[in-house]
Amino acid sequence: MSVMISRISDGASCTVRIVGHIAAWSGLALVLLVAFNVLARYLFGYGTVALQEMEWHLMAVTALFGMSYGLNQGGEVRVDVLYSGFRPRTKAIVDLIAHIGLLAVSLIIAYLCIAYVQASYSINEGSPDPGGLGYRYVLKAALPIAFALLSIQALAMVLHGILQLTGQRPLPETDPE
Amino acid sequence: MPYTEILALCMIGAFFVLLLGGIPVAVCLGVTGFAFGYAGFGPMLFTLMPARIFGVVTNYTLLALPLFIFMGIMLEKSRIAEDLLEVIGLAMGGLRGGMALAIILVGVLMGAASGVVGATVVTVGLIALGPIINRGYDAGVASGVICASGTLGQIIPPSLVLILLADIMGESVGTLFAAALFPGLMLAGLFVAYVLLLGVINPKAVPAIPQAERAQYTRRDLALKLFKVVLPPLVLIFLVLGSIIGGVAAPTEAASMGAFGSIVLAALSGRLNFTILRDAVRAAFVTSAMVFLILIFAQPFGLAFRGLGGEHLVQTAFGNVPGGFNGQIFFLMLLLFVLGFFLEWIEISYIALPLFLPVFLSSGADMAWIAILVAMNLQTSFLTPPFGWALFFLKGVAPPSVTTAQIYRGVLPFIGLQVIALSLVFFFPGLATWLPETIGW
Amino acid sequence: QTSFNWKMTNAYGPGSPFYVEGPGSPTDFCKKVEAMSDGRLKIQHFAAGELIPALEGFDAVRSGAVEMNAANAYFWAGKLPAAQYFTTVPFGLNFQGMNAWLYHAGGMDLWDELYAPLGLKALPMGNTGVQMTGWFRDPITSTADFDGLKMRIPGLAGKVYAQLGVDVKLLPGGEIFPALERGVIDAAEFVGPYQDRRLGLQNAAKYYYSTGWHEPSNVTELLMNQSAWESLPADLQEIVKTAAMACNLESHTWCEANNAAALKDLVENEGVIADVLPSDVVAELKAVTDQVLSDGAAADPALAKVHESFMAFKAEHGAWAAVSEKPLYSL
Numbered sequence A: 001m002s003v004m005i006s007r008i009s010d011g012a013s014c015t016v017r018i019v020g021h022i023a024a025w026s027g028l029a030l031v032l033l034v035a036f037n038v039l040a041r042y043l044f045g046y047g048t049v050a051l052q053e054m055e056w057h058l059m060a061v062t063a064l065f066g067m068s069y070g071l072n073q074g075g076e077v078r079v080d081v082l083y084s085g086f087r088p089r090t091k092a093i094v095d096l097i098a099h100i101g102l103l104a105v106s107l108i109i110a111y112l113c114i115a116y117v118q119a120s121y122s123i124n125e126g127s128p129d130p131g132g133l134g135y136r137y138v139l140k141a142a143l144p145i146a147f148a149l150l151s152i153q154a155l156a157m158v159l160h161g162i163l164q165l166t167g168q169r170p171l172p173e174t175d176p177e
Numbered sequence B: 001m002p003y004t005e006i007l008a009l010c011m012i013g014a015f016f017v018l019l020l021g022g023i024p025v026a027v028c029l030g031v032t033g034f035a036f037g038y039a040g041f042g043p044m045l046f047t048l049m050p051a052r053i054f055g056v057v058t059n060y061t062l063l064a065l066p067l068f069i070f071m072g073i074m075l076e077k078s079r080i081a082e083d084l085l086e087v088i089g090l091a092m093g094g095l096r097g098g099m100a101l102a103i104i105l106v107g108v109l110m111g112a113a114s115g116v117v118g119a120t121v122v123t124v125g126l127i128a129l130g131p132i133i134n135r136g137y138d139a140g141v142a143s144g145v146i147c148a149s150g151t152l153g154q155i156i157p158p159s160l161v162l163i164l165l166a167d168i169m170g171e172s173v174g175t176l177f178a179a180a181l182f183p184g185l186m187l188a189g190l191f192v193a194y195v196l197l198l199g200v201i202n203p204k205a206v207p208a209i210p211q212a213e214r215a216q217y218t219r220r221d222l223a224l225k226l227f228k229v230v231l232p233p234l235v236l237i238f239l240v241l242g243s244i245i246g247g248v249a250a251p252t253e254a255a256s257m258g259a260f261g262s263i264v265l266a267a268l269s270g271r272l273n274f275t276i277l278r279d280a281v282r283a284a285f286v287t288s289a290m291v292f293l294i295l296i297f298a299q300p301f302g303l304a305f306r307g308l309g310g311e312h313l314v315q316t317a318f319g320n321v322p323g324g325f326n327g328q329i330f331f332l333m334l335l336l337f338v339l340g341f342f343l344e345w346i347e348i349s350y351i352a353l354p355l356f357l358p359v360f361l362s363s364g365a366d367m368a369w370i371a372i373l374v375a376m377n378l379q380t381s382f383l384t385p386p387f388g389w390a391l392f393f394l395k396g397v398a399p400p401s402v403t404t405a406q407i408y409r410g411v412l413p414f415i416g417l418q419v420i421a422l423s424l425v426f427f428f429p430g431l432a433t434w435l436p437e438t439i440g441w
Numbered sequence C: 001q002t003s004f005n006w007k008m009t010n011a012y013g014p015g016s017p018f019y020v021e022g023p024g025s026p027t028d029f030c031k032k033v034e035a036m037s038d039g040r041l042k043i044q045h046f047a048a049g050e051l052i053p054a055l056e057g058f059d060a061v062r063s064g065a066v067e068m069n070a071a072n073a074y075f076w077a078g079k080l081p082a083a084q085y086f087t088t089v090p091f092g093l094n095f096q097g098m099n100a101w102l103y104h105a106g107g108m109d110l111w112d113e114l115y116a117p118l119g120l121k122a123l124p125m126g127n128t129g130v131q132m133t134g135w136f137r138d139p140i141t142s143t144a145d146f147d148g149l150k151m152r153i154p155g156l157a158g159k160v161y162a163q164l165g166v167d168v169k170l171l172p173g174g175e176i177f178p179a180l181e182r183g184v185i186d187a188a189e190f191v192g193p194y195q196d197r198r199l200g201l202q203n204a205a206k207y208y209y210s211t212g213w214h215e216p217s218n219v220t221e222l223l224m225n226q227s228a229w230e231s232l233p234a235d236l237q238e239i240v241k242t243a244a245m246a247c248n249l250e251s252h253t254w255c256e257a258n259n260a261a262a263l264k265d266l267v268e269n270e271g272v273i274a275d276v277l278p279s280d281v282v283a284e285l286k287a288v289t290d291q292v293l294s295d296g297a298a299a300d301p302a303l304a305k306v307h308e309s310f311m312a313f314k315a316e317h318g319a320w321a322a323v324s325e326k327p328l329y330s331l
């Protein structure tokens, strides 16, 4: 049983990491694209609506797919005024509760986003600006997918927490204060 | 009091309990938002959630965030920033607090280039916090300087806060930009004075680089080193600021000049290879996403606060304010400050300002002056524990050894300085109104 | 008697005159409806960003989460290309003509026909009247001046300018001023004298051209969820219709009065040079516009139907205006 839990947890975590490693390059693409748009406009008077729209399309990818990868890499931000003094077991319990909450919220948001994408797909939504990027629902579809991925990451953390509390993985460390 | 407004209060209470219990910020916001929102108005309003999230991740003005973060990470990974602070510390000689002064200067310059909450705090936090703590700075003081300098960008034009306020208050963006310039610089001046004072009364918190180490460098060595190390980052800042002033880029896109420039710099310094680039790309991805994670998970909370009629609570309180115009200004300042404990600034502006606008308009007071008071106050709210955006953003990039308690303690004096600056603008409105009147904006 | 508590979202930010506040504005509409219905239909208004971001009202109303939204139908061009015609058409109809088409010449029927399949119902609820061509840092003397010009101009007009060599730059409202002031863009279009002065554009560029060939009038759309609309008893429906019509008139006349005063102030006190685009430039813009519009109609059957009705009425109305209004203006 615990072997299976461990395997699921690792598999989920690995999936998030692989997707994250690919999506991370959207950040570099964003830098190069915005710089290109600025310089091409200034130097050659060249610019297209599609390339300008592509800027915030890339930002959406960075923001959405970064969430799960960031948590995967331990990027959580918390107020640790009390937390840092907790015993390892208490910390593990707090983390487990937090990650169950995260799992619930990301599943709810992923579910809510499906209708939002459908509404866009049903009318073949594109850009309101002539020359803009079409297929707006593809971008919108990134919402439920990213939150599904976030749920997978949350699941990995929940399972990890269960393994910690049942003594099969080491508990969080105490702060050296 | 209606049932939903009681729920709104409970939601705020629950948020604080979870937050102090050590639950991650994003989870606190998301869970309390959904739980209390559902109890108050059921599932229907939550169908708006995807629209709000889509709005955040496609918000054009937030582009500066990933761009500046990329620049900061690149400077950090290529160790340009570390060298820079070190050399500045050396160049300041025996002056205590030298590196903190350099951070304030960077805050002012980056503030003049960007107006997005968090962009400067994260960038400066990334490049400077570790190095100056290694140099013996008190972690609290170091965090305080970075948070406070990082939020200067909200008052030094251009700034998102000012753009939004211009919209709400019916002032031109240019007028507010001009009005904010002197108060912003004055605030930076207060920070400088405080750091210098700290060097006298608490020298251990802001040590100078030891004499022995300084003695290893001759003046010429140092001058050469200074030139070599200071020049590149200065070029970056010049690229960003210069592209705005020179009409090459609009404020938001100007950040790309810095980010792109940082890649070129790293390449020129010979420190760029695939591993460094890949690590920088991944680190920037994580850091940007952690800022967005909080912004995204703030959406259920904001929606629930609205849906539960939370703004009525504020309205009711406003109805009971005594003491005429000054009383109302004072109450507004207090209210913004308190709301800053648990709401993000956009939400605050939308809830609080429309309530007060009719009063201020009928008083005949200078709206630009009021806008600057409001902007400084909102800026303070980024710093107020326990919920201050700047504090979270810094925590997100701080070395693990830096605790939240240290950050909280470190920002307190700066909050005091903000209050002093705010009072100065209140008692001497000319600080805000003189420039726009003089240049005719 | 049942009473209704509705929500209205708005595509414009808090405090915007005409679009949010003031006589005939959406918040005024909410007040009117509440007063006329003696409180039986209460509408809570949310400016852009308060409940949802600016351009999400269409989906919000469609999903039924809010009952009403105030915006311009051309914001939905990516969803329903034909919707553009219910805001404005370049070289199209002015306030009188637009309302004549909507109310009496089949415009409203076409609007209903377009929106009904999506469960939506719309009414005109305001109009800016004719807008200005925009602000230019340098004078425009011929179409050659458009070549390489960097301009903030969204929508169909942007496409027309682009064909004349303009580099179209998309910018949010708040960044227009800094970008124009520093010369990142050479020209910008916003609304009209009153709104533009509020943005401070006169401090960034001095040449202020008319006429609003690209927006001869501009309709504010009241968008409603159709099931919500049908759930209203007949008297409340009539109240909504009448209040929207009252706002349509009141907002337009408010703009006329304020724009007149604002333009005078801009020219006399702010050194703005207000001028009309040279007629050969306008003629060339018109030729390109005709091509862009017919290309658009060829690509979308729903749009073609609206286009034909609009153009047929425009020809008819134009012939009448030529003998009625036009001579009056040259007196």
Ligand code: NA
Pocket: B110, B111, B112, B113, B114, B115, B116, B152, B153, B154, B155, B156, B157, B158, B159
């Ligand atoms: Na700024």
Ligand code: NA
Pocket: B340, B341, B342, B380, B381, B382, B383, B384, B385, B386, B387, B388, B389
């Ligand atoms: Na705060």
